[in-house]
Amino acid sequence: MSEHTRLQIGKAALAQVDGSAADSVMHSLETIAPDVGKYILEFAFGDIYTRPVLDLKHREMITITSLLIQGDTAPQLDVHINGALNVGLTQEEIIETFIQCIPYIGFPKVLNAISTAKSVFVNRTA
Amino acid sequence: MSEHTRLQIGKAALAQVDGSAADSVMHSLETIAPDVGKYILEFAFGDIYTRPVLDLKHREMITITSLLIQGDTAPQLDVHINGALNVGLTQEEIIETFIQCIPYIGFPKVLNAISTAKSVFVNRTA
Amino acid sequence: MSEHTRLQIGKAALAQVDGSAADSVMHSLETIAPDVGKYILEFAFGDIYTRPVLDLKHREMITITSLLIQGDTAPQLDVHINGALNVGLTQEEIIETFIQCIPYIGFPKVLNAISTAKSVFVNRTA
Amino acid sequence: MSEHTRLQIGKAALAQVDGSAADSVMHSLETIAPDVGKYILEFAFGDIYTRPVLDLKHREMITITSLLIQGDTAPQLDVHINGALNVGLTQEEIIETFIQCIPYIGFPKVLNAISTAKSVFVNRTA
């Protein structure tokens, strides 16, 4: 597969997950680190998100769990809570994903993620 | 719901996920911190794992992601890779869950989790 | 012990630590994840904070250390620095707790915690 | 205070906490990074452990909490569980310190710390 193709495939995958957030991240990287934007498209979305075995709903469930657990990722969690909703997870499933993390990381990071989710949910209905 | 009931419900939930590992963890806590075993049964399994909205396959997918991301959790990852297989995730889905984490945490912790999975998979077929 | 009792006991324990912060956290969870509020009351405060062997001053010392070390917990650290003062730790003991963490986590997270403490101390005297 | 004095003070403080473990850590650093041993004595033990406001029991309680939360610190936790016992914390207070961390970091790292404590407790009675 050519690099050009990976970029195209990545753009298509990211568009399914969160088109407008993607544009905004790519735009902010444009003058300072455009290759990082390219790697996100080619590698994260082109290579990984398009793999078989798990669908986009499962992939977003894993992604928001990853972001909650490692912490200090509120902007990325905002993008991927939106992405999770876009690919078909419900608000209830997103909150339930966070609740399942409590026994493994405790309450503070779960409260942070719920707080980010709350503002995403409010913004989408606004 | 009485505390006794939560304990019973937790035991039943844990038995579905991984009965023999559970026995072994509870046994190792018995003399030193038996209440921690009780909280794992009552709270983690009794309260959380039995909640609606997500099934046990999703819960184990979230759990193994949590354990991979935070790191230094090989013994718990061993238990829950077994648990994931017990509730119906395939080996391919488990490895794919770990691969989905690469863009969010990099290669080292994913390699650690794959290495734990490899030894679990081998032991189960042995 | 019935679940109702655990909830009552947890509410009483949390009231000792930080009544108004508790109300505010519970209120913010009400529409989006009320069960998480319930678990904080029942499990964190009902089951754990009320255990024997360590008093509330020691428990808050351990809690603020936990929050400092894991990072990305400024809102929770704000609540528990207030809680630590409420149960009788002095400002000097709280800062000294943070200083004891320097050899084990380095300066950056200690500076973050001191900065949160500074704003809590100022707000309480205002 | 001269550097020589800081080194002497640090050695005395470390001897109170855990003389033999200290010798072993310093010995292992001797050929590869002797200055790190010097900084541990001068800065961690000479400057920090000897400060007023908190006694050695509180300092070890904070230290073992720090080590549990950040994870991947089993050898250091072994040293400081021994140190905690040496300065007067009981086995029950050490386990209770770990239990207080559950709401803030979840079960896996608490189980790891309890497992290290168990082997320390057994070795000391052997």
Added chain:
Amino acid sequence: MSEHTRLQIGKAALAQVDGSAADSVMHSLETIAPDVGKYILEFAFGDIYTRPVLDLKHREMITITSLLIQGDTAPQLDVHINGALNVGLTQEEIIETFIQCIPYIGFPKVLNAISTAKSVFVNRTA
């Protein structure tokens, strides 16, 4: 070496890295935890930054990597991106340092660090 000398040496080292940020951090610690400011000067800058083998450019490269990886360190990363530029790293080398971290920690924390760098770069040309 006397403590007074370590303080002087530390002040000189910090002045090379980032004089105005240093003043601001020390000033903010003055009323609440002045000893922490003293330890940053004496130990971090007096003892560590002035060591041989690595020059200040390498030390700042290691420091900004440390801050990116552990996360929740935006204020410190701001200081040390400025410091890195002050001791002679170029904007391109700083961004490239962050890009080298992608395989080891994934995209989210690298995006956070790039975002902090972007605002530092803009402020310095303003």
Added chain:
Amino acid sequence: MSEHTRLQIGKAALAQVDGSAADSVMHSLETIAPDVGKYILEFAFGDIYTRPVLDLKHREMITITSLLIQGDTAPQLDVHINGALNVGLTQEEIIETFIQCIPYIGFPKVLNAISTAKSVFVNRTA
């Protein structure tokens, strides 16, 4: 650039850093997750390590810092301490890199990294 080319470039870059460790990692992934090995070659080594601006010595200095700070990465640190030596960093520079991390992450993880380095240095002279 074609994917085939990226793979070839990645293999060449990895061979410069650590040929035998690479073979061993790829071999261990072969039956369980061969694509992860491919991504390490194509993305980490093909795309990232071969970028301009920083040479391989700087890249390995950043990599071993990343691994030290995040923790639970002893096997990867072993590979990259070897890699650092292979591309021309001295033993003194590697230890000094770790010492520079002390003010930013504290002693425990630095001691872990020094312990891994010690065994790598001994094995290479054996």
